[in-house]
Each structure stands twice: as structure tokens, then as C-alpha cells.
Amino acid sequence: KAGVTQTPRYLIKTRGQQVTLSCSPISGHRSVSWYQQTPGQGLQFLFEYFSETQRNKGNFPGRFSGRQFSNSRSEMNVSTLELGDSALYLCASSLALSNTEAFFGQGTRLTVV
Amino acid sequence: AQRVTQPEKLLSVFKGAPVELKCNYSYSGSPELFWYVQYSRQRLQLLLRHISRESIKGFTADLNKGETSFHLKKPFAQEEDSAMYYCALRVKDSSYKLIFGSGTRLLVRP
Numbered sequence: 001k002a003g004v005t006q007t008p009r010y011l012i013k014t015r016g017q018q019v020t021l022s023c024s025p026i027s028g029h030r031s032v033s034w035y036q037q038t039p040g041q042g043l044q045f046l047f048e049y050f051s052e053t054q055r056n057k058g059n060f061p062g063r064f065s066g067r068q069f070s071n072s073r074s075e076m077n078v079s080t081l082e083l084g085d086s087a088l089y090l091c092a093s094s095l096a097l098s099n100t101e102a103f104f105g106q107g108t109r110l111t112v113v
Numbered sequence: 114a115q116r117v118t119q120p121e122k123l124l125s126v127f128k129g130a131p132v133e134l135k136c137n138y139s140y141s142g143s144p145e146l147f148w149y150v151q152y153s154r155q156r157l158q159l160l161l162r163h164i165s166r167e168s169i170k171g172f173t174a175d176l177n178k179g180e181t182s183f184h185l186k187k188p189f190a191q192e193e194d195s196a197m198y199y200c201a202l203r204v205k206d207s208s209y210k211l212i213f214g215s216g217t218r219l220l221v222r223p
């Protein structure tokens with residue numbers, strides 16, 4: 001069974017641009033969560049999607065958004081990029097909202113210059 | 114406030130020595146705690162969860178509600194245990210989310 005796949009693996013953008021990251025969950029998993037990992041703040045929850053609906057949101061500005069498609073694939077978008085958005089963005093999938101085990105992807109390393 | 118604290122950024126031990134990675138949490142609800150591990154160049158993966166009371170790769174962790182702790186222990190460290198270890202608390206508001214500690218890098222020296 002293929003694991004969680006995130007694309008692209010690496011991305012370099014300039015300030016003010018926008019970026020879209022993609023996550024394909026494990027087949028059959030319907031819940032997708034996104035996390036931001038930085039050296040200073042560690043791993044922080046961004047949002048969770050289930051059945052194409054955002055079910056939970058972390059404490060991030062509105063520039064961070066996401067969506068989920070009917071096949072459970074998810075995208076997150078960051079608009080008006082700032083230098084501080086440079087981070088590793090991790091996606092995790094679970095069978096369902098209540099399922100306790102989250103499977104993580106390799107992440108997308110975003111660098112904002 | 115919901116918080117997970119891992120006080121040690123780096124823990125260095127010799128092979129065969131006992132290991133204890135500390136984790137304390139703050140949560141008003143009923144806690145669900147996990148340990149995740151990230152080996153070099155690999156993805157973050159679940160090591161163990163407190164509800165399973167399992168031992169994985171020789172590691173165990175006991176939830177102590179009185180001390181609000183969930184320390185990870187192994188009696189005899191191996192070099193292949195060298196990795197980043199994250200303690201995580203699963204909390205429920207509108208749905209579930211994981212709150213991670215800042216992580217402890219375990220270095221097992223030969």
C-alpha cells in the first residue's frame with residue numbers, strides 16, 4: 001500500500017507569491033491533516049479535512065487555506081508569502097476523524113526568498 | 114492551555130545504557146498521548162500510543178496522570194535508536210488534532 005505522497009518535495013518562492021502544495025493520502029484514508037514544521041516553533045497544526053470539509057483549524061492567518069477533493073486528495077495554499085513561511089509542510093492521513101493513528105508524508109520543503 | 118513539553122533538546126547516551134526521554138503535558142480533558150519518531154531522512158512515524166500499552170522496539174511509555182507525564186523509556190539503547198523523538202497529545206475541539214512537543218534528539222554513541 002503506497003504511503004502518503006506529497007508534491008513537490010522542494011519549492012523555492014519569492015515573497016508575495018502564492019504556493020499550492022499537494023497531498024495524496026493512503027488509499028482508503030479520508031482524513032487529511034496539515035502541519036507546519038519549523039526549527040523555532042516545531043510542529044504546528046494547520047488544519048484538518050474530512051469528506052471535503054474543513055473540520056478543524058489551527059492558529060494560522062487566513063493566508064493559509066486548504067481544500068479536499070472527492071478522492072480525499074488535499075491541497076494547501078499559502079498566499080502573499082512571507083519569509084517566515086519557510087518551513088517543512090507535513091501532511092498526515094487517517095482512516096477517519098476519530099482514528100488515532102496518523103500516517104505522515106515526507107513533507108514539502110518550502111523556502112521563501 | 115494545551116501544551117506538550119519535552120525539556121531536553123538533545124540526549125546523548127552510550128550503547129547499552131538506559132534511556133528516558135521526558136514528556137509532560139497540560140490538558141484539561143482526558144489525554145491521549147503518543148510518541149512519534151523520525152529517523153534520518155525518513156518520515157515521521159508513530160512509535161507507540163499510551164492506550165495500547167505496547168512495547169515497540171524495546172521502548173515503553175506509561176501515562177502518569179498525577180504527574181501529567183508520558184516519558185519514553187528503553188533499558189538498553191541501540192545505535193539504531195538515534196533519531197528525533199516527538200511526544201504528541203491528541204486533543205478534541207471541533208475535531209481531533211495533535212499537539213507536538215518540540216522534540217528530543219537521541220544520540221546513541223557506540
